[in-house]
Amino acid sequence: MSIAALVLVLLMLTPYVIGYRIAFSDVVVTSGWLLFAVVVFLSSYNLRKKLTYPPLLKSSTWLQMHIYLGIAAMVIFLFHTSGKVPTGHLDIALYALFTLMVASGLFGFYLTRTIPTTLSSRGNEVIFERIPLFRRQIKDRVEQIILQSIEQSASSILAEFYESYLMYFLSGPRNVLLHLVRSERTSYRLRHELRESDRYLDEQDKVLAAELDDLIKLKDDLDFHYARQGLLKLWLFFHIPMTLVLLIFLVAHIVLIYAFTYGGS
Amino acid sequence: MRIPLQEIGHRDSQYERPNQQWVCGWAKDGNPCMLGPDGKGRCTVAAQSICHPVKDGDRWVCTRSDVLGGACTAGPSPTGECACPSPEQPPCQPVRSLRARRTRLTIGAGLFAVAVLLVWLMSPNSLTMVSPGTLSAAHLAIEPPPGVPNCQVCHQGAELGFGSWLSMIASQTETHSVEVNQQCLGCHFSETDQAIAMKIHSAAELSEISPAVEELSMLAGPTSFLLGLSDQVYGEPMLDQTQGACSTCHNEHEGAAHDMKVMSDVQCQVCHTNQFESFNDGHPAFTSATSISSGIKFDHAKHQPRFDDGLDCQSCHQADAEGKTMLVSPFENSCQGCHEQRSKDHHGDAIKKNPVPFLQLPEMEFEDPVYWPAELAVGENLTPMMTLLLAGDDEALPLLSEIYDGDGAAGDMFEWFFILEDEGEPEKKAQLATAIKKLVSELADYSSSGEKARTVRLSKAFSLEATDPELQTLQAELSAANFVMQMFKQRYLPQLEDDLAGEEVDATDDEELTTDWIASKHMSGWRVDSDEGAISYRAVAHSDSWLKTWIETLVKSQGRTAQMTSMDEMRADIRALMLDELSGDFKSCTKCHTVQGEAAPWSAAGRLYDASGFTKFNHRPHMAMLNEPGNCLTCHIPKNESSDASIAMPRGFLPHDKATCSSCHAPGKANNTCLNCHQYHHERP
Numbered sequence: 001m002s003i004a005a006l007v008l009v010l011l012m013l014t015p016y017v018i019g020y021r022i023a024f025s026d027v028v029v030t031s032g033w034l035l036f037a038v039v040v041f042l043s044s045y046n047l048r049k050k051l052t053y054p055p056l057l058k059s060s061t062w063l064q065m066h067i068y069l070g071i072a073a074m075v076i077f078l079f080h081t082s083g084k085v086p087t088g089h090l091d092i093a094l095y096a097l098f099t100l101m102v103a104s105g106l107f108g109f110y111l112t113r114t115i116p117t118t119l120s121s122r123g124n125e126v127i128f129e130r131i132p133l134f135r136r137q138i139k140d141r142v143e144q145i146i147l148q149s150i151e152q153s154a155s156s157i158l159a160e161f162y163e164s165y166l167m168y169f170l171s172g173p174r175n176v177l178l179h180l181v182r183s184e185r186t187s188y189r190l191r192h193e194l195r196e197s198d199r200y201l202d203e204q205d206k207v208l209a210a211e212l213d214d215l216i217k218l219k220d221d222l223d224f225h226y227a228r229q230g231l232l233k234l235w236l237f238f239h240i241p242m243t244l245v246l247l248i249f250l251v252a253h254i255v256l257i258y259a260f261t262y263g264g265s
Numbered sequence: 266m267r268i269p270l271q272e273i274g275h276r277d278s279q280y281e282r283p284n285q286q287w288v289c290g291w292a293k294d295g296n297p298c299m300l301g302p303d304g305k306g307r308c309t310v311a312a313q314s315i316c317h318p319v320k321d322g323d324r325w326v327c328t329r330s331d332v333l334g335g336a337c338t339a340g341p342s343p344t345g346e347c348a349c350p351s352p353e354q355p356p357c358q359p360v361r362s363l364r365a366r367r368t369r370l371t372i373g374a375g376l377f378a379v380a381v382l383l384v385w386l387m388s389p390n391s392l393t394m395v396s397p398g399t400l401s402a403a404h405l406a407i408e409p410p411p412g413v414p415n416c417q418v419c420h421q422g423a424e425l426g427f428g429s430w431l432s433m434i435a436s437q438t439e440t441h442s443v444e445v446n447q448q449c450l451g452c453h454f455s456e457t458d459q460a461i462a463m464k465i466h467s468a469a470e471l472s473e474i475s476p477a478v479e480e481l482s483m484l485a486g487p488t489s490f491l492l493g494l495s496d497q498v499y500g501e502p503m504l505d506q507t508q509g510a511c512s513t514c515h516n517e518h519e520g521a522a523h524d525m526k527v528m529s530d531v532q533c534q535v536c537h538t539n540q541f542e543s544f545n546d547g548h549p550a551f552t553s554a555t556s557i558s559s560g561i562k563f564d565h566a567k568h569q570p571r572f573d574d575g576l577d578c579q580s581c582h583q584a585d586a587e588g589k590t591m592l593v594s595p596f597e598n599s600c601q602g603c604h605e606q607r608s609k610d611h612h613g614d615a616i617k618k619n620p621v622p623f624l625q626l627p628e629m630e631f632e633d634p635v636y637w638p639a640e641l642a643v644g645e646n647l648t649p650m651m652t653l654l655l656a657g658d659d660e661a662l663p664l665l666s667e668i669y670d671g672d673g674a675a676g677d678m679f680e681w682f683f684i685l686e687d688e689g690e691p692e693k694k695a696q697l698a699t700a701i702k703k704l705v706s707e708l709a710d711y712s713s714s715g716e717k718a719r720t721v722r723l724s725k726a727f728s729l730e731a732t733d734p735e736l737q738t739l740q741a742e743l744s745a746a747n748f749v750m751q752m753f754k755q756r757y758l759p760q761l762e763d764d765l766a767g768e769e770v771d772a773t774d775d776e777e778l779t780t781d782w783i784a785s786k787h788m789s790g791w792r793v794d795s796d797e798g799a800i801s802y803r804a805v806a807h808s809d810s811w812l813k814t815w816i817e818t819l820v821k822s823q824g825r826t827a828q829m830t831s832m833d834e835m836r837a838d839i840r841a842l843m844l845d846e847l848s849g850d851f852k853s854c855t856k857c858h859t860v861q862g863e864a865a866p867w868s869a870a871g872r873l874y875d876a877s878g879f880t881k882f883n884h885r886p887h888m889a890m891l892n893e894p895g896n897c898l899t900c901h902i903p904k905n906e907s908s909d910a911s912i913a914m915p916r917g918f919l920p921h922d923k924a925t926c927s928s929c930h931a932p933g934k935a936n937n938t939c940l941n942c943h944q945y946h947h948e949r950p
C-alpha cells in the first residue's frame with residue numbers, strides 16, 4: 001500500500017519535476033488546484049478518525065497517505081510559488097501559514113516516529129486518559145507501605161522520606177520537561193536517597209523500601225508516558241487548528257485569484 | 266521488575282470514551298466515576314448509585330451493575346423502591362475532554378481567521394492587502410485614470426469590490442485568460458500580430474521561423490522514461506495552443522526588479538528535449554553566416570585588398586547605443602572615401618555614370634498628316650519612365666498593353682508595327698503619338714492645372730492615392746524638372762499646344778522655332794541629345810533625389826493587388842516589366858542597393874533585433890573582450906573564394922563556428938541558457 005501511494009504521488013509529481021508542459025499550460029493554476037486538493041485530503045484525515053463508520057481503510061493506511069501526500073504538498077508548494085517568498089500581505093500570510101503547517105507536520109512526523117519506540121522501552125503501555133488513575137493507585141499503595149512501616153517497626157525513617165520526597169512526587173505528573181529529553185536524573189536521585197537510608201532500616205522495612213523503590217520507578221515511568229503522550233496530543237492542538245486557518249486562507253486566496261483574473265474594464 | 270498497572274478484564278478495567286465531550290471532574294485525581302458525565306456535561310454520580318428494581322415473581326430485585334458496586338445487600342424495599350446506599354464519591358464538576366477542547370480551539374482559530382480576513386478585505390486598504398506583490402518597474406509606471414486605483418487598470422475585480430468577488434467565480438468562463446491576455450497584447454503586440462501572438466513562438470507557422478526550427482520542434486516521441494510517463498498521464502503538449510495565458514511564462518507582482526522575460530531552459534526543453542540537452546551538449550551547429558540583412562550589396566571578400574591596406578571592420582561598422590546591432594556607417598563616412606564624387610563634370614565616378622533615358626520620341630511614320638518631328642524622332646522603343654507615365658493615360662494604356670504583350674511585340678516598337686499591319690496601324694500610331702504629345706505637354710506645363718494633371722496621371726500609373734507621400738514627392742520632382750520639359754517641348758514639338766488645341770500645324774515650320782541650349786540651375790543632371798531626340802538624366806550625387814523618388818514610388822506600387830480592375834492589372838503588369846527594365850537603367854543605384862519588395866532599403870542599418878527573429882546577439886560585451894583591430898575575425902571569418910556577384914546579397918563570411926561560442930558559454934563559465942541567444946516570440950512584443 002505504501003509503495004502504491006508512493007507511485008501515485010510520483011505519477012502526480014512527475015510532470016512538475018521534469019517541467020513537462022510548463023511552456024504551454026498555466027502551471028500556477030494547475031499546481032494551485034492540485035495543492036488545494038491535496039491539502040483538503042490531508043485535512044480529511046482528522047475527520048476520518050472521528051468516523052467509526054463506514055470503514056474507509058485503516059487509520060494506519062490513512063496515516064501513511066497523510067505522510068506521503070504531505071511530502072507531495074511540500075513539493076507542489078515549491079513549484080506553485082517557484083521557490084520564492086511572495087511580497088503581497090495576504091500571500092505572505094498564506095505562505096507563512098503553509099510553512100508553519102509544513103514545520104508542524106514534520107515535527108509531528110518526527111514525534112510519531114520516535115515517541116512510540118521510547119514508550120515501549122519504558123514501563124507499562126498505558127492509555128493516556130488512565131494515567132491519573134494509575135498514579136492514584138501507586139500513591140495509595142505507597143501510603144499503605146508507609147503506614148505498615150510505622151505499625152510494624154515504629155520507625156519513622158520511611159515516613160519522613162515520604163513526607164520529604166514522595167508526597168510531592170506522587171501527587172501529580174512530575175519532571176515533564178526532563179522526560180521529554182529522556183532524562184531520569186530526578187528519579188535516580190530519589191531512589192538514591194532511599195537506598196542511602198537503607199542502612200538505618202530493619203529487615204522488615206528493607207522489604208518495604210524495596211517495594212517503594214519499585215513504585216518510584218513505576219511512577220517515574222508513568223510520568224515519562226504522560227510527558228511523551230501528552231506532547232503527541234499537545235502537538236495536535238497546534239496542527240489541527242492551523243489546518244482550518246490554512247484552509248480558510250486558501251479559499252480566500254482562490255476567490256481573489258479568480259476574481260482578479262478578469263481583465264480590466 | 267515491572268509491576269502491571271492495569272488488570273485485564275472488562276470488570277476490572279475502566280471503559281474509556283475519549284470521543285465524548287465531557288469527562289468526570291475527579292478523573293484528574295485518578296478517581297473518576299464509572300460512567301462519567303452525560304452528553305450535556307452534567308454529573309451522573311447520583312444517578313449511578315441508584316438502581317431500577319425489577320419484580321421477579323413476587324419479589325423486587327436490585328439491578329445495580331457490578332461495576333457500580335453490584336446488588337446492594339439490603340435490596341429494594343417491598344414496594345420496589347431502590348435502597349442502594351448513597352455513593353461514596355461526591356458529585357463532581359465535569360470538565361471537557363481533550364478532544365472537545367481541541368475542537369473548541371480549532372473553531373475559535375477558524376473564526377479568528379475569518380474575522381481577520383473580513384477586516385482585511387472590507388477595509389479601505391483592501392486592494393493593498395490583497396495585492397500579491399509589487400508590479401514590475403515597467404508596469405508600475407502605468408498611470409491609471411484619475412480616481413481609478415492602479416489594480417483596476419488590469420483587473421476588473423478591483424472595480425467591482427469585495428461584494429462581487431465571490432460571485433465572479435461563478436461567472437468565470439473559459440475565455441477569462443484570453444481577456445487578460447488582451448490587456449497584455451493591446452500594448453505589447455501590433456494589431457496584426459495579436460492574432461498570432463499566442464501561437465507557438467508567436468509565428469503563424471513554425472516554418473516561418475526557419476525550416477531548421479520546425480524540424481527541431483517536432484515531437485518525434487520522448488526518449489526519456491519520465492517524458493514517456495508524462496505523455497501517458499497528460500498527453501502531448503498542444504502545438505496549436507492559442508488560448509494560453511501570458512502569465513504562463515511571464516509572472517507579474519514579483520517586485521519592481523523582477524524580470525518578467527526570464528524563462529528557464531526546462532521550459533524550452535518541454536518541446537526540444539528530444540534533440541539536445543544544452544548548448545554545450547547537442548545543440549546543432551550554426552548554419553548561418555554573418556547576417557547581413559541590410560539592403561546594401563557589399564562583398565567583403567572583394568574588398569579584401571582594402572583591409573590589407575589598413576582598413577579595419579570598425580571603419581564601416583559601429584555598435585548602436587545598446588550594443589546589439591553593428592550599424593553600417595553612412596555612405597559619406599564609409600564609402601565616399603574611395604567612391605568619391607569630387608569630379609565636376611559628372612563623368613568621373615561610377616555613381617554619376619549610366620544616364621537613365623527619360624523621354625525619347627519613337628520613330629514613327631504616318632499615312633495621314635500628324636504633327637510629329639519625323640527627322641528628330643529616332644527612338645526604337647519607349648523608355649521605361651515614359652512608359653510608366655503613359656500608363657497613367659487611360660487611352661494610351663491599351664496601346665502599351667499591346668506593345669508589351671509578352672506573346673506579341675514584347676516591347677519592340679517595330680515588332681508592334683509589324684503586328685499591326687492591316688489591323689489599324691495608322692490609327693494606333695496616331696493615337697500613340699497623341700498620347701506622347703499629351704504627356705510632353707503635361708510635363709512642360711508649369712501651371713497648377715499641369716500639376717493636377719500630372720498628379721492624376723501618376724496616381725493612375727502607380728495605383729497609389731494622390732495623397733501618397735512618395736507619389737507627391739515624385740510629382741514635386743517632375744514639377745522641379747518642368748523647365749527641362751519645356752525646353753524639350755520647345756526643341757522638338759514647339760507647336761504642340763496648337764496641335765493639341767486642334768489647329769492645323771506643319772512640322773516643317775518647327776525649324777524656326779527651335780531654341781538652342783538653355784542654361785539653368787534646374788538643368789543639373791539633365792542631358793538633351795539632339796541627335797537622338799531624347800532627354801536623359803544622370804545622378805549628380807549620391808542619394809540623388811530624382812532617381813531615389815522614382816525607385817521608391819515604383820517599389821511602393823508593387824504588390825498593390827486589392828480590388829484591381831482590368832486596367833489596374835494592365836498597369837501592374839507594365840510596372841513589373843518596367844521595374845526590371847529600370848533595374849538595369851538604375852544601375853548606378855542598384856549596383857549597391859537591393860531594390861525588391863515594397864520598400865526601398867537605402868540604409869544599411871544592419872540587423873535590427875527588436876523587429877523580429879528568433880536569435881539575438883549583443884556585440885558590446887563581446888567587443889569589450891575583443892577590442893583590438895582584427896579580432897572581429899574571431900567570429901566573422903571571411904570566405905576566400907570569390908562570391909557570385911549576380912546574387913542579391915553576396916555574403917563574404919563562413920558560417921559561425923559553435924565552438925567559438927561554447928568555449929566561453931559553458932557550465933560554470935559564461936551564461937549558456939537558451940534565452941541568452943534566443944527569444945521565444947518570433948514576432949516580438
